[in-house]
Amino acid sequence: GAVVSQHPSWVICKSGTSVKIECRSLDFQATTMFWYRQFPKQSLMLMATSNEGSKATYEQGVEKDKFLINHASLTLSTLTVTSAHPEDSSFYICSARSGFNEQFFGPGTRLTVL
């Protein structure tokens, strides 16, 4: 199957700083990328959907100014958590899709905000 990578795999930061997470599709062009958030022992919650070259569509309750998403190319999307706080600590997972095919998931990024 197709491969999706995320970088970094884990990050620890101080409260108030911003953190950027990258999601890359390694062997296919991703017209759409999705960002999910997973709390410990809970399900994945879709945060936003991004299509290459256009603004992301955020789910209800997700602050777009806090979670900045950029999908500048067909192989790269970034999620920036701005002014991170301890409650933003979570496991962030991206997925990528070509057309309306299967979503392929990245391995996730664990964010810990001190």
Next chain:
Amino acid sequence: GEDVEQSLFLSVREGDSSVINCTYTDSSSTYLYWYKQEPGAGLQLLTYIFSNMDMKQDQRLTVLLNKKDKHLSLRIADTQTGDSAIYFCAESPNTDKLIFGTGTRLQVFP
């Protein structure tokens, strides 16, 4: 509304069959999915079923769909220790979104 529910935990002995259940609410979902998540890893698609099917078998995996009751199940035959993971069902009410269940942690013991 969109709500997908699963039991939280299942423990089985190696070699037995495991059955993981899921209920969903959106009858318009065209596809229903089962994903596997191993510790610290992303999700791996195990199998999926089209909404007009009742059953799908793929090697050790059998998916049963009761559309009337909005109930989906995943049966793993001859469960192995390597099957220990969290299993998520997901529905797809439109071509863009996946709505995930709460996840079932499967523990396989020798």
